[in-house]
Amino acid sequence: MSSTPGSRELFKRAKRSIPGGVTYSIRYFEPYPLYVSKARGQKIWDVDGNEYTDYWMGHGAKIMGHCYPPVIEVARKYLELGVHVGLPHELEIRLAEQICRMVPSVEMVRFTNSGTEANMYVVRLARGYTKRKEIVKFEGCWHGGYDALHIAVKPPYERLNLGVTEEAVKDTVILPYNDLEIVDREIRKRRVAAVFVEPVAGAGGMIPATPEFLKTLREACDDTGALLVFDEVITGFRLSPGGAQQIYGVRPDITVFGKIVGGGEFAVGAFGGKAEVMSLLDQDKYPSPHDRVFQGGTFSANILTMAAGYTLLSELEKRPEVYVHINTLGERLRREVSELFEKHRVTGYMTGIGSLVGIHFTPIFPKDIKTAQLMKNEEMHRRYFRHLLENRIIALTQESQHFFISNSHTVEDLENLINVTEEFIKIEKHR
Ligand SMILES: Cc1ncc(COP(=O)(O)O)c(C=O)c1O
Incomplete structure (x- = not known):
């Protein structure tokens, strides 16, 4: 919160003229959403000048990244x-x-x-x-x-x-x-x-x-x-x-x-x-x-x-290479985070195909949507969302996280996401 006073002020103002302060409720997260000043490639910047790696990607519209x-x-x-x-x-x-x-x-x-x-x-x-x-x-x-x-x-x-x-x-x-x-x-x-x-x-x-x-x-x-x-x-x-x-x-x-x-x-x-x-x-x-x-x-x-x-x-x-790139990153994210869950004996599952990736804190593998929605550990999802945000990573949404990988995302971006996720898994293990 100390690094985002501009967003805090804008949200306060937004709430007076826009119900809930946002135009799509999933864009809200605690304690207030980020207000964006610029977006390029896989990055966005908030009004306070903080830089984030974005996996929200315009609700998945940006297969090439922002402002292609x-x-x-x-x-x-x-x-x-x-x-x-x-x-x-x-x-x-x-x-x-x-x-x-x-x-x-x-x-x-x-x-x-x-x-x-x-x-x-x-x-x-x-x-x-x-x-x-x-x-x-x-x-x-x-x-x-x-x-x-x-x-x-x-x-x-x-x-x-x-x-x-x-x-x-x-x-x-x-x-x-x-x-x-x-x-x-x-x-x-x-x-x-x-x-x-x-x-x-x-x-x-x-x-x-x-x-x-x-x-x-x-x-x-x-x-x-x-x-x-x-x-x-x-x-x-x-x-x-x-x-x-x-x-x-x-x-x-x-x-x-x-x-x-x-x-x-x-x-x-x-x-x-x-x-x-x-x-x-x-x-x-x-x-x-x-x-x-x-x-x-x-x-x-x-x-x-x-x-x-x-x-x-x-x-x-x-450009078939675009698909090779985004699908390879998606597969790697699913595989490596699944391995981390096993390595640290924390229950969690990865889903998706290609550049669409979901993470689930459910007691069993969510082979259908009902399992994913009914059995998820909501508090853990909120903690993960917050952990990502604190590491300047944006996933969609606060309640349960998924990632849209774009052609702008690099191997380094992905490795950073995996490392940050491992930190989270370790913290959860000792909770
Ligand atoms: C599968 C699917 N269908 C329909 C829609 C609705 O599209 P729009 O938000 O453009 O109205 C969405 C939005 O995310 C979607 O994911």
């Missing part, structure tokens, strides 16, 4: 030429073509301003296409704040979030993540419009779906006519150029994107998939507004976001 020069450069150019015009332009076509090329299950795509919005439109699109009502989501999965999907995010899963009505979620079916048997049975006995799944649960603790789980979903959807929706807001263009679906070898009908699609710097969401499904949005095919599925938005596909997204994705397509 080619993205900033193209953004600067379009700031001069026109940022948001409200009419079509070539850049949205370029980005759409780029996404379709990198993610083969996506034949057509539409842009939104957030992942929440994209998921919301996909619920409607799936219901419009299948003429069915029920949607499936999984315990602990997070698809943004849209009512029909904003349920069973945190335990107790059956409890509704204040303001979400029973009517809004009456057609949402909650099923356990990574549980093949129950899920297969429940999908087959219903008339489901769409199954929404995060191939790697992000906010739920970087818990990967098992390959069998995703295959089971694919088969159950094929056999029943439900659409399989992969929410790749986190995993898209991060786990591989083709996202999680490329790694798992399972093709969804619709994919939802966000974060990286805006160049990591600008607000964005997108959804795309089979042309036959996406064509329900086509005003040419369906001239009556009542016969087509609505999607739009004042700032959707604005020039700045499209230019930044196209620049980043076209580069990622050509």
